[in-house]
Amino acid sequence: MTEAVTTTLNHETRLHEDDHHSIKLWLRLLTCSSLVETRLRGALREEFDTTLPRFDFLAQLERVPDGLTMGELSRRLMVSGGNISGISAQLVREGLVDRSPVPENRRMFMVKLTPKGRRAFAKMAQQHEEWVIGLLGHLSRDEADQLMHLLERVKQGL
């Protein structure tokens, strides 16, 4: 079973004709992000045999050469601390990140990319961007700007 997403159907089929604007909007938002996420997940698995959470983990580290603590990673990735422990254990095992105690505070660990991790992420990030452009790049510059702005408005209201 490798399906789940096919031709036309999606969350919006949940609606009756007369349902309200906010619900419609929410379902369309959900449809769009689910579709993009599903495709990115599949491509990452196919091409690099990795997952979205792991990609995100590396992406956070990539922009902070000095590294991040477990707790900071947890906050930035918006997932629980226990989850960070697990994912970082994987990535350490694979040699993509380094996890070493912080001398000044022995409760903490500093996590950073290894050179190998940096190389691996660079490759993935480039492909990733191309995939995203392939998925969203058909919007005109103007449409993209508008959408960006409207989503910012949505975010504000949350």
Added chain:
Amino acid sequence: MTEAVTTTLNHETRLHEDDHHSIKLWLRLLTCSSLVETRLRGALREEFDTTLPRFDFLAQLERVPDGLTMGELSRRLMVSGGNISGISAQLVREGLVDRSPVPENRRMFMVKLTPKGRRAFAKMAQQHEEWVIGLLGHLSRDEADQLMHLLERVKQGL
């Protein structure tokens, strides 16, 4: 990267200053739908002790009195078939849905709401709509229309 400094971190912290439009757009889309999803999930658990996937599952059935097959549910909800098997087993066990073999094609099962399921969903759906309005309702009619249209354009390109 304004948000990186604040306490309200989100997916967009993944970005460098000079990253490209499509990626920015995708991360903002993801941020918005994640935020809404998280809140709805929490509210559903708190108020009705249920989950978003189960609510969505019932919502799909509610608008199709004759029921849907497992495969159709999988396509509409955009989740894997294995997942549908699991969720439907739960809901059958709780008496909210009925799942019976299709005589004409013995590979399939037809799933429909039970009266109990219909009553339970009706209660939840009203609350759910109020929550969504609370989350997205601050947009003007005009903004909502524009956003709706732009997301439709995104969907088309996928």
Added chain:
DNA sequence: GCTTCATATTTTAAACGTAAAATGTTTGCG
């Protein structure tokens, strides 16, 4: 009737996610 291929669903294994308890460390305060 076979064989082959497609379809519908279930099962399985692994990744991911959370919450809560456990462990070890630091901080603050009487």
Added chain:
DNA sequence: CGCAAACATTTTACGTTTAAAATATGAAGC
């Protein structure tokens, strides 16, 4: 100092999700 509270992380137990393999049925051609 000594002790309690806060903090950072790990561990444990459990639920969800996916991809992939397995199972079962149907359809089409010879």
